[in-house]
Amino acid sequence: MSQYRFPAYVQIGKQRYRERFGLDFEDFTKGQLFRHRPGVTISQQDNKEECINTLNQAMLHFDDYYAAQTEFGKPLIDTTLIVQHLMGMIWKTYNRRKKILGWGKIAMVAPVFGGDTLYSESEVIELQAGDKHSETGLVRVAICGLNQDKKVVCEMGCDLLIYKRNHLPFSANGY
Template sequence: MCFATRQSPRPTRISRSNASNTPPRFRSDRLPRSQDRTGSSMAGLYFDQFTVGQRFVHELRRTILESDNMLFSNMTMNPAAIHIDHDYASRTEFGRPLVNSLLTLGLVIGLSVQDTTFGTTIANVKLEETTFPKPVFAGDTIRVETEVMALRDSKSRPTQGLVTLLHVAYNQRDEIVCTCQRLALMMKTPA
């Protein structure tokens, strides 16, 4: 299955015969799907399928709802009024509740997984240089782009490697709302 963009922001399917004339944009245009040990198809890439500078424009997007923010704040025991109290938040510089930043971060990683690490990750080793340059509010639609920043073979695990991914999240106004550099321990293609 291949995709190309039209004038609309949503991707549309194109035939494989036209795929060679279309610049690679989505994961399915670049590499075959990975397979697990049983031969089942997985969406993620193995360590040796990544290249430094490789970019992903993730197709999945998500609109954050007020109920998402309330549920996440309650589940994580975060009673901060800036997230859950409309009256309090109306008197802040933002004028309304902010989406919990850890919900935003989790969504950023989650939106990137299917194209990059789904089924092929051993562990997320480190999240660093995380920033939230603009606030996120209920009703914002988040999309994510990812770039492979570095690759390194694991010194202690010969069948695995470390991939450094830079995730950048945008709202519906194309404002950057989150950036995060993630170090993931990945499986290599099985021998």
């Protein structure tokens, strides 16, 4: 069966298929822009739980009275929660990654509040194929987080090692 008939699946036997997520390194080109959907609405309760889980004691995230005295007027969503959600939204596109090599940038450029919905977009900034024997290539990605009003709230950049075609572990043996 042709892989193009069911591009999101790999045939692993007669009448047997395995879902496939992510693009191979060879599928990426500089300048590609991906809109990752669906969005995620973050509640103030999500925010409080993230602060508890990460031992974040900044009152700006969970104390309504304190936050009302600041320029924001209400509690801000914790940055780690925003980054987690934005990265989670891009996973289908970049799921064939071996690892995240590092972050070039994480910048919160506008406030995020409980009840806001986040959307993620990513752009391929640079590609490095490595040598012909390498199982991965480097994909440098700029990630933009937007709220429900299409306002940019977060800008990030990261380097990912993405498996080249037919090099993903378990890609041929049915796992």
